[in-house]
Amino acid sequence: GKAPRQPRACPMATLAALVREVPRAAALLAPRRAARVARPALRGCRRVVRAAANGPSESTDTAEPSAAPRTKPAYSDCKTLASNEEGFSISQFSFGTIGVTVGFTMLVYGFGAFFNYLPGQSGSAPLLIYGFIISLLGSALKYAQLDPLVCRTYSDAAALRASQATDVQVQVRSDVTRYRYGDEQHLEEALERIFLFGRRAAGGIARRDSPELVALQERVINSLYALVLVFESPRVDLAGWEGRRQKIETFFGPGITCEIYARAGDLYDVCLISKGKGGTGVDSRPDVLPQLVPGAQPRQPGRDL
16 A cells, blocks of 8 residues: 655644744854854954053054155156257158148149149149148158157256256157157157067057157256156056166167156156266257158168258
């Protein structure tokens, strides 16, 4: 024969039994929770008693705050800006703007002469042809143009430039304050060597995270000439800059020391401070013209024309 079936328990009865057991379980767990809460407080009391017993010579768990790092260079008190007294330089003009202006003027006059609105119908064809070519070249240069930065020069720094500025400092100042063509940003080669774009295994960063040079200043720091490069760097913090300070000194050296300070708004002052020996104080390189094709070296007037 078959064994008799056991009667099924009522679900409501089982739920009621569980509800009755909840207060009992809570009462059993309450002492354990209280002991866990009391353990940190007891440890803290033991530390205080131990520190009082050892006397003031023993160090306690509370450390004194360390001195805050300097966040501003030791600039001189000079507030007077120097006037720009540099001579004529062909690199200070935008070849893109000149090409677009001249080419468009030739096109307009050529169309007017071709339809007899302006005199010189016989020369309308060359004006249209060369005007179109010049305006096209000017538009290409305008597209690849990198506008110069304004250098904020203080009068005491301008007086020390001739005697203390190194040749590299003068060249950097000259490069970022002139029109450039084909570069994505100022000091692109320097940033690529310092931050190792795309070489994560060697401690580099992605090109899209590269800092951008947004301003330039000539200041006096501790009675020495200094070229201050102001970078906007939202992806590289102060620790990342300090880790590359030796590379910056090597690239822009010799004869300089580098100090880096953080400012508000993701701005960083990279101060290239001269050691006082200086150089010629003048950028002796000849003026350059735009390269004929992207990637080529800039041309020099009088030699490559």
